[in-house]
Amino acid sequence: MLDTPAQDQDSYAEGKILKSVVDGVGIVTFNNPDKRNAMSIEMWEGLGTALIELREDDAVRVVILTGAGDKAFMSGADISQFEKNRHNAQAAEAYNRQSDSQRTLLAEFPKPTISCIRGFCLGGGLQVAMLTDIRFAAEGSQFGIPAAKLGIAYGFEGLRHLVSLVGPSQARLILYTGLRIDSAEALRIGLVDRVIADGKLWDETLEVARTISANAPLAVKAAKITIAQVLKDKDERDMEAIKAIGTACMDSEDFREGRQAFMEKRKPQFKGR
Ligand code: COA
Numbered sequence: 001m002l003d004t005p006a007q008d009q010d011s012y013a014e015g016k017i018l019k020s021v022v023d024g025v026g027i028v029t030f031n032n033p034d035k036r037n038a039m040s041i042e043m044w045e046g047l048g049t050a051l052i053e054l055r056e057d058d059a060v061r062v063v064i065l066t067g068a069g070d071k072a073f074m075s076g077a078d079i080s081q082f083e084k085n086r087h088n089a090q091a092a093e094a095y096n097r098q099s100d101s102q103r104t105l106l107a108e109f110p111k112p113t114i115s116c117i118r119g120f121c122l123g124g125g126l127q128v129a130m131l132t133d134i135r136f137a138a139e140g141s142q143f144g145i146p147a148a149k150l151g152i153a154y155g156f157e158g159l160r161h162l163v164s165l166v167g168p169s170q171a172r173l174i175l176y177t178g179l180r181i182d183s184a185e186a187l188r189i190g191l192v193d194r195v196i197a198d199g200k201l202w203d204e205t206l207e208v209a210r211t212i213s214a215n216a217p218l219a220v221k222a223a224k225i226t227i228a229q230v231l232k233d234k235d236e237r238d239m240e241a242i243k244a245i246g247t248a249c250m251d252s253e254d255f256r257e258g259r260q261a262f263m264e265k266r267k268p269q270f271k272g273r
Pocket residue numbers: 034035036038039071075076077078079080120122123124146147150
């Protein structure tokens with residue numbers, strides 16, 4: 001189990017999704033360790049609710065996603081639901097629609113998101129991790145997309161993120177073979193951003209999250225918006241959004257506070273306005 005600080009937890013999907021808030025950091029835990037945190041439809045719905053609440057909570061400035069237990073971040077979709085819900089193209093389309101809205105919530109989440117990965121991070125689990133802004137992994141974690149071993153097609157959005165992180169050749173290698181790679185290889189190809197000793201993973205992830213949460217929220221938001229636009233095709237970029245957040249930053253109380261705090265050699269107290 002992750003050594004998370006004592007906290008009040010909200011629970012969704014009969015306890016299989018947990019949510020808590022510590023020092024401005026929202027934490028969502030995939031909590032189905034007996035199934036290596038395989039994601040059921042009910043868990044997708046729970047994840048959506050938890051994300052909306054964290055998005056609307058002004059006290060939350062950054063969100064960490066993690067898996068319960070020491071075996072997995074997420075082993076992908078719950079395959080035991082496939083026979084009923086994903087057995088052919090029509091059923092698969094309906095199934096994907098159910099989780100698409102939650103993936104969109106994550107993709108468009110307005111605050112920074114971090115995946116804290118220990119153990120298996122597979123298939124749809126890797127897609128969830130790729131939808132977050134940053135990925136930290138424990139040594140000994142395993143990554144893969146076994147779609148070709150199951151006979152399913154990994155969708156456009158998942159592949160777009162994979163290709164943008166690791167490039168087309170590594171993406172092909174991962175997809176064609178369906179084989180797993182370890183943390184060191186994942187770091188080498190850019191799939192994760194840091195590999196951390198198992199016992200330090202949670203503390204280091206939380207420390208980075210706290211660092212982000214102590215920074216000026218509008219400036220962090222500006223970085224998030226602008227980097228997202230950089231990744232889009234030129235014709236689809238929303239340059240107005242970049243301009244608007246730039247103006248909001250320069251006119252903000254926080255910019256004044258940042259300047260003053262620097263001159264007065266003290267820690268700034270940012271308010272997000
Ligand atoms: N969906 C449903 N159940 C899953 C699951 C998934 N994605 N991943 C694991 N489980 C279940 C197993 O069926 C097993 O259940 P049981 O205890 O009732 O037999 C339990 O979780 C433990 O899994 P097990 O395979 O015994 O553990 P392991 O540590 O040896 O291997 C994995 C873990 C994740 C490598 C392996 O379970 C696996 O390959 N899972 C499928 C991954 C996958 O294909 N994901 C893509 C889905 S689109």
